[in-house]
Amino acid sequence: MKIAVTTIGETLGAAIDLRFGRAAKFILLDTETGVFEVVDNTQNLNAAQGAGIQAAETVVRLGAQYLITGNCGPKAFRTLQAAGIQVITGAEGTVGEAVERFKAGGLKPSSAPNVEGHW
Amino acid sequence: MIIAIASGKGGTGKTTVAVNLACSSIADSVRLLDCDVEEPNCHIFLNPEIQRCEIVGIPVPEVDENKCIACSECSRICQYHAIASLKTKPLVFPELCHGCGGCTKICPTGAISEIRQEIGVVEFGRYDNIEFVHGRLNIGQAMSPPLIRAVKQNVAANGITIIDCPPGTSCPVIAAVKDSDYVVLVTEPTPFGLHDLSLAVETMRELKIPFGVCINRADTGDLKVVDYCRQENIPILLEIPDDRRIAEAYSRGQLIINVLPEFKSGFQKMFDRIAEYYHEARGH
Structure with missing residues (x-):
């Protein structure tokens, strides 16, 4: 399975970026092989509007089945949901820790956005 | 001739200037367009009888x-x-x-066709010799320029049109002042007024629209706005004093020139100076 995680860094030891739409980067981790790639999100960081929607499109294009992040607003959530991506909010710590917690069942997919837009 | 009343700062008295200028005119007919569609206020001074209402929408995509x-x-x-x-x-x-x-x-x-999504209404009314048009943006709607453009489709082909603009220097202001012959920038003699006036001046210069300044509550604050206008060679068209009677008239939603007719000539002089500039610029 492929998991996208929002982060401020470029390694599994880097901290989670609590923002989704305006996250600095995504790490796309293939849990079967342990191989990950870093995807830049700078373009969205500076978007006037619709950052969450476009970030969601990026995650869809990357082929992730799960997204782990801190907070996810309504428009991004709707977009991810339409593409069948499970959204896990409320993650903290490092990317690696969040992924381990998720795999151990400590983080569950949400059924709704956990913040308002533009929080 | 199209005269837009704008400002950088909010609350400087754009609406006061727009309605009093319109009502001071000796022309047979003046068109007043309230383009401050998020918070239109001109109708509070004029109480025009609204005769007609048009719904305005923008095209949004629908996917097959x-x-x-x-x-x-x-x-x-x-x-x-x-x-x-x-x-x-x-x-x-x-x-x-x-x-x-x-x-x-x-x-x-x-696969994409367009359906119309309502963003607001344009209403048409009359008060004395004033043909009144304003836009009212629906609550929660972020996109005002299409509605402002719909109001501005009612600019008089001939004669005088006065446009009350929203404050600031962003898209709604640009939509409101665009294609005007002259802009009156209303300000107040305070550091806030000066700061936002200088932003508005930059905007008008960028748009290449001639402009002058009206200083409201002129005898309060400091002289920095006057100094600035002098340095920048910007005409000061009118100074409205900080007169308690003006504030009282305003607080009751009354026109200055109705309660204090002695102020009418000031508005008329401002109009004449703009008209003179307009005719000179057009070479007749």
């Missing part, structure tokens, strides 16, 4: 799932991220759409 091939072209062209292309049918976010029509044009399979 059967024709969509999920090529993502619509999403790629949309700078406002109002349409998200996934592996399936694109998702539309009408509240982000600016109604530019780009997605409809670029769709290779003709």
Whole structure:
């Protein structure tokens, strides 16, 4: 399975970026092989509007089945949901820790956005 | 002749100047367009009888799932991220759409058609010799320029049109002042007034629209606005004093020139100076 995680860094030891739409980067981790790639999100960081929607499109294009992040607003959530991506909010710590917690069942997919837009 | 009343700072007295200027005119007919569509106020001073109302909408995309091939072209062209292309049918976010029509044009399979989404209304009324038009933006609607443009379609072909603009220097202001012959920038003699006036001056220079300044509550604050205008060679068209009687008239929603007729000549002189400039600029 492929998991996208929002982060401020470029390694599994880097901290989670609590923002989704305006996250600095995504790490796309293939849990079967342990191989990950870093995807830049700078373009969205500076978007006037619709950052969450476009970030969601990026995650869809990357082929992730799960997204782990801190907070996810309504428009991004709707977009991810339409593409069948499970959204896990409320993650903290490092990317690696969040992924381990998720795999151990400590983080569950949400059924709704956990913040308002533009929080 | 189109005269727009604008300001950088809010609350300087744009509406006061617009309605008193319109009502001071000796012309047979003056058209007053209230383009401050988020908070239109001119009608409070004028109490015009509203005779007609038009609903204004912007075109937003609707996607036909059967024709969509999920090529993502619509999403790629949309700078406002109002349409998200996934592996399936694109998702539309009408509240982000600016109604530019780009997605409809670029769709290779003709899967996108346009439906109208209401953003507000334009209302038409009359008060004395004033033909009154204003726009009212629906609550929660972020996109005011299309409604401002709809109000401005009612600029008089001949004769005088006065436009009350929203404050600031962004898109709604540009939409309101565009194609005006002259802009009156209303300010107050305070550091706040000066700061925002200088932003508005930069904006008008960028747009290449001639402008002058009206200083409201002129005998309060300091002299820095006057100094600034002198340095920048900007004409001061009118100074409205900080007179308690003016504040009282305002607080009751009354026109200055009705309660204090001695102020009428000041507005008329401002109008004459603008008209003179206008005719000179056109070489007659």
